[in-house]
Amino acid sequence: MRSRSLVSSFLFLGLTFAPTPAAAGEDAVEGRHQQVDALFAPWSGKNAPGCAVGISRDGVLDYARGYGMSNLEYDVPITPQSIFHIASISKQFTAFSIGLLAQEGKLSLDDDVRKYLPEMPAYGKTITLAHLLHHTNGLREQGQLLNLAGWRGDDLYTEADILWALTRQRGVNFEPGTEVVYGNAAYTLLAVVVRRVSGKSLRAFADERIFKPLGMTDTHFRDDHTEVVPRRASAYSPREGGGWRISVPNIDHYGSTSLLTTVGDLLKWEQNLLDGRVGGQALVASLQTSGRLNDGTATGYGSGLRLTGHRGLRMVSHDGMDGGYRADALLFPDQRLAIVALCNGATIVPTDLTRKVAEMYLGAHMKNEIPPAVKLSKAELSALAGTYWSPQTDEVVRLEVKDGALRQVDVPTAFVPIGNGTFRPGETTHVWRFSAPAAGAPRGLSIQDFWPTTREFTRVTAPMPAAPALASFAGQYRSDELETTYTVRIADGKLAIRWSRRDEVVLDAVGGDRFVGSLGTVTFTRTAAGAIDGLTISNRRLRRLRAERLVAASVTPVRPVDAFTPH
Structure with a gap:
């Protein structure tokens, strides 16, 4: 059998290695591994980021290998021992920590979040811990709130920053339990709940109750972005004109994100979702039970886990995306197959790769669920x-x-x-x-x-605003919720919006008083008499954040863009 980069057995405490198969079986295994290598070949060079992949079957390590570079500046290759930031895959560990506290009777999933976070606003309808776990809470997205308050993508984001933004919100996206919209704010709040109920940080609690018992020695929640972590992979995004730029998130908050781990450690966790060695079968089953809306509709999302199947097979999974990090972990419980891909390049799509790996192993059991195409003129x-x-x-x-x-x-x-x-x-x-x-x-x-x-x-059938009419939208608009003033002006024949010394966002007219840009939909509102009195900003995870117009005049003098002091 050819040589390959397998993780040393001591890294896989809780996983075992299969005995040497017979020649025919060995050839079949070797053939699958060659298929995996071919799939990841585009990311196996020495001048680009890549991935670590790990595959286990019924608790037995089948294959693990690294492809591409962990650090482009120092020519460090990715190995199965490389440590990655796995972004939203972190959520299931936060949910499990909440579940452990519930098992001990220290909280109930039906509790009002304000029992533990009294600083959160009362919206007239109770938001429970279960609403937080299942994304049925209606809270506005934390990162977008901070962005609209002036934080840049490379700025430091802390838990205190997020709590500042969330506790100032006067509204939610929807009444709790009536819809499901994925978001991060809920899981940041759940991390705070763990600390206030247990008396320990989520990092310390998860270390003691999850990671150490499972032998996940290379796993922890990052609560300090300056911490030195040996073997951690850097992350990269493409640079305009070619090459790569460093894209590591600067965040000192966790719960929704910020777990650092390896493919080997994640495979141990996937095995725990099967056997419940830590937490017991009832708790791991609860994580894999769909939330429901008020009308009883199943959401397809459990507690930090997506529960939709793949090509006719039951599948439990979650992906993650932060900065240049991309990650995916999936489990086929009935076939007891787990696949993990952790990547450090923003252009890599591990969710496609893991499913193609699954098809290499389980293709004979899968159905084609994609409807065929028809021809349209x-x-x-x-x-x-x-x-x-x-x-x-x-x-x-x-x-x-x-x-x-x-x-x-x-x-x-x-x-x-x-x-x-x-x-x-x-x-x-x-x-x-x-x-x-x-x-x-x-x-x-x-x-x-x-x-x-x-x-x-x-x-949309409303007519586009004529060029002279654009001047009526120019002015300054104030959001007290975010303590931010937005300046709208005309730039090169289009509206543009700027705030907190940020780069301007150009707004494209789509009809009537509605415009779109990289921040979402900007809708200008009017009084009964037709005067513009404010604007709202909306996108997938944040609806109708309002800013009131400060000056009634149709045109407000604005300094040229290059006159603003650089940030």
């Missing part, structure tokens, strides 16, 4: 192009026909027609369904993705 596609707005979420979706396919503007994925006005994005099973225009009503669009909450859109 360019005229039929063009009739669907345009701008759609959701009264529910205040999001805007812009569609165009490009390279013979319907696509979102500035998004490469093509929509594949599957019949009856229905499309799927790429090779997914998500559904975008168009309705025909009714008498006096524009065309509609329904989007059904991973989550059971369907988002409803209607085609």
Whole structure:
């Protein structure tokens, strides 16, 4: 058998190695490993980041290898022992910690979050710990709040910063329990709950109750971004013009993110989701039980775990994305197969890679669930192009026909027609369904993705504002919730918005008083008399954050962009 980079057995306490198979079986195993190597070959060079992959079957390590570079500055290769920041995969460990405290009777999942965080606002409807665990809480997204308050992507984000933003919010995205929208704020709050209930930080609690008992010796929650961590992989994003730039998140908060680990340690955890060696079967089963909306609808998400299957097989999984780090961990409980891919390049998509690895192992048991494509003419596609707005979420979706396919503007994925006005994005099973225009009503669009909450859109028919009318939107707008003033001005014939010495965001008109930019949808509001009195900012995880207009005049003098002091 050829040589390969397998993790030493002492790193896999709790996992075992299979006995040497017979020649035919050995050839089959070797063939699968060669397939895995070929899949990761594009990321195996010495001038780019890459991935570590680990695969176990029924607690037996099948394969582990590193591809590409852990550190491009010092020519350090990735190995199975490399330590990665795994972003949102961290959530299941926070949820498990909450579950351990619930087992001991120290809290209940039905408790109001304000029992432990009395500084959180009362919104008129109780937000419970279960709402936090299942993403049915309605809280606005923490990172986007800080961004809109002036934090830059490379700034330090702390737990105190997040609590400052969340405790100032006067509204939520939706009534708790009525929808499910994935977000990070809930799990940051759950980490605080662990500390206030147990008297220990989440890092210390998880070390004592989860990681040490499972032999996860290379795993911990990072609570200090300056901490030196041997064997930690750096992370990278592509640099304009070629090459790479360092993209390591500067964060001193955890619960929703910030777990550092290796593929070997994560495989030990995946095995615990099968055998419940720590926590017991009841607790690991509860993590893998779907949350439900108030009307009983299952969300497909447990406690930090996605529960949707893959090609007819039951699958438990979660991915992670932070800075240049990309990660995915999935488990097929019935086949007792676990696959982990931890990557350090922003252009790598480990969720695609892990599923292709799964197909190498379980393809004979899988079904093809992707609906076949049907043919539509360019005229039929063009009739669907345009701008759609959701009264529910205040999001805007812009569609165009490009390279013979319907696509979102500035998004490469093509929509594949599957019949009856229905499309799927790429090779997914998500559904975008168009309705025909009714008498006096524009065309509609329904989007059904991973989550059971369907988002409803209607085609925008309001006329574009004429160039002279743009001046009426210029001025300053104040959000007391974020203690931030937004300056709107005309730049090169378009509106632009700037705040807290940030770079300006250009706003594209989509009709009427509504505009879109990289921060989401900006909608200007008017008084009954028609005067502009404010604006709202919305995106997928943050709805209708309001800023009041400070000056009633139609034009407010604004300094030129280059006159602002650099940040």
